[in-house]
Amino acid sequence: MANKTTPYCPYAFFQGKFVKTEEAKISIMARAVQYGMAVFSGIRGYYNQDKRLLSLFRIDDHYQRLLNALKILGVSIQYNKEELKEITIKLAKKNKPQTDVYFRPYAYASSLRLSPNLKEDSLFVFALYSIPLGDYLPTNKGLSVLVSSWQRPADNAIPGRGKICGAYINSAIARKEAMDLDFEEAIFLTADGHVAEGTGENVFIVRDRVLITPSESDDILEGITRKTIIQLAKDNGIPVEIRRIDRSELYVSDEAFFTGTACQLAWISKIDNRLIGSGKKGKITAKLQDLFFRVVRGEEYKYSGWCNKIKI
Ligand code: PMP
Numbered sequence: 001m002a003n004k005t006t007p008y009c010p011y012a013f014f015q016g017k018f019v020k021t022e023e024a025k026i027s028i029m030a031r032a033v034q035y036g037m038a039v040f041s042g043i044r045g046y047y048n049q050d051k052r053l054l055s056l057f058r059i060d061d062h063y064q065r066l067l068n069a070l071k072i073l074g075v076s077i078q079y080n081k082e083e084l085k086e087i088t089i090k091l092a093k094k095n096k097p098q099t100d101v102y103f104r105p106y107a108y109a110s111s112l113r114l115s116p117n118l119k120e121d122s123l124f125v126f127a128l129y130s131i132p133l134g135d136y137l138p139t140n141k142g143l144s145v146l147v148s149s150w151q152r153p154a155d156n157a158i159p160g161r162g163k164i165c166g167a168y169i170n171s172a173i174a175r176k177e178a179m180d181l182d183f184e185e186a187i188f189l190t191a192d193g194h195v196a197e198g199t200g201e202n203v204f205i206v207r208d209r210v211l212i213t214p215s216e217s218d219d220i221l222e223g224i225t226r227k228t229i230i231q232l233a234k235d236n237g238i239p240v241e242i243r244r245i246d247r248s249e250l251y252v253s254d255e256a257f258f259t260g261t262a263c264q265l266a267w268i269s270k271i272d273n274r275l276i277g278s279g280k281k282g283k284i285t286a287k288l289q290d291l292f293f294r295v296v297r298g299e300e301y302k303y304s305g306w307c308n309k310i311k312i
Contacts, residue, residue: 009095012129013087018094021129032108035116036166038124039069042261043103044133045092046297047312054092054101055298056308057261059085061224066105069162075118077107077126084126085308091128092310102133102262108165136262137185137201139289142269142279143258145198146183147247148174152196152219160196160219171199185258187250187271190219195245201258201266202226205250206284212241212253225259225292228306232291235302238284255282257289264296265289 014024032038043062045054063084070076079087088103095101105128109121137143150173152160158167170188178186178199187203188196195214197203202223204213211233216222233240250256254277256268265288269279281289294300298307 007131009091009097009101009130009132011091011094012127013091014127015125018091024127024129026108026110027112029112030109031111031113031116031121032165035109036164036169037116037118037121038106038108038165039066039073040107040163040165041066041103041105042163043088043105044261044264044296045097045101045103045130045310046307047097047100048297049098052312053298054097054310054312055296056088056092056103056310057296058224058228058306059088059308061227062261063105065162065222065224066107069164070107070124072159072162073118073164075109075122075124077124079126087126087128089308089310091130093312095130096312097130097132098312099132100134101130103128103130133262135264136260137258137266139264139266142267142276142281143184144182144270144273145185145187145256145268146178146181147250147272148177148186148188150174150177150186150188151191152188154191155217155219160221161216163221175199189247193247194218195247195250196220197223198258198260198263201260201263203245204229204257204259205245205253206255206282207249207253209254209284210239210241211284211288212243212245214245215242218244223259225261225264228295229259229265229288229292232288232295232303233284236287236291238288250276253277255285257285265292 012021012024107124174186
């Protein structure tokens with residue numbers, strides 16, 4: 001059974017069946033390993049101990065995005081969205097987690113031949129595992145963030161719209177640069193110098209009580225948490241602008257935060273050593289963060305359609 005001390009849940013879905021997670025292994029020669037020819041996703045399951053329910057947040061949207069990423073690559077998998085959801089629910093029931101968990105769907109090129117050949121490997125293999133997961137980035141203190149010297153790849157180089165595995169080397173080098181310089185996370189600019197996103201998060205700022213985030217054409221991942229926050233803001237009378245953000249606009253913003261399935265809503269107190277607002281959690285950030293945490297746990301009736309609750 002998964003608990004806080006185990007790094008992963010006991011069962012995974014691999015090559016069409018449920019196996020022990022330790023047994024879900026692929027070859028060193030696989031194209032997925034050699035060339036990053038794979039796509040992935042991340043879905044959170046929020047555990048309610050009293051009701052013994054696991055609430056999967058926006059699972060439909062996550063699998064739709066995974067299927068879209070495969071479409072971008074021009075490949076497919078053998079399962080449709082309903083089947084992918086069914087596999088995920090079955091895995092949750094098999095693992096019986098008693099903490100919040102994170103599901104990692106993975107679709108990969110399994111051929112052992114040389115060359116990054118998507119034509120030969122046009123049927124990717126689907127696999128899924130899960131791990132217990134609390135906070136990925138701290139959510140109760142402000143983050144100190146670096147604007148990276150590394151750029152986000154343009155859509156016509158490596159599309160950021162899908163979670164394409166090989167592309168994450170870009171995130172890894174930016175995160176290393178930030179950490180080497182004692183920052184906690186990085187923000188990428190696009191090739192033409194506009195704000196894109198974090199290494200595994202979308203970014204929002206607040207100026208004069210308006211919530212602002214880069215557009216889908218700024219080489220970002222179309223984040224599901226981003227979409228959620230935009231909706232929650234609009235429903236609560238917070239004006240939202242989806243537009244280009246300059247680097248210097250980050251510095252003069254009143255509030256700033258990251259969103260993502262892993263980080264949830266993590267606020268930023270400093271960017272490139274400039275204090276954001278007063279350096280404390282801003283009012284709009286606090287309001288959206290509180291609401292978000294209730295929504296994902298299925299505590300806000302209005303948004304219960306986003307939560308797929310499973311009896312554990
Ligand atoms: N941008 C990148 C590069 C990411 O990897 C993620 C994490 N999936 C996000 C943004 C946030 O997306 P989501 O809210 O769908 O998790």
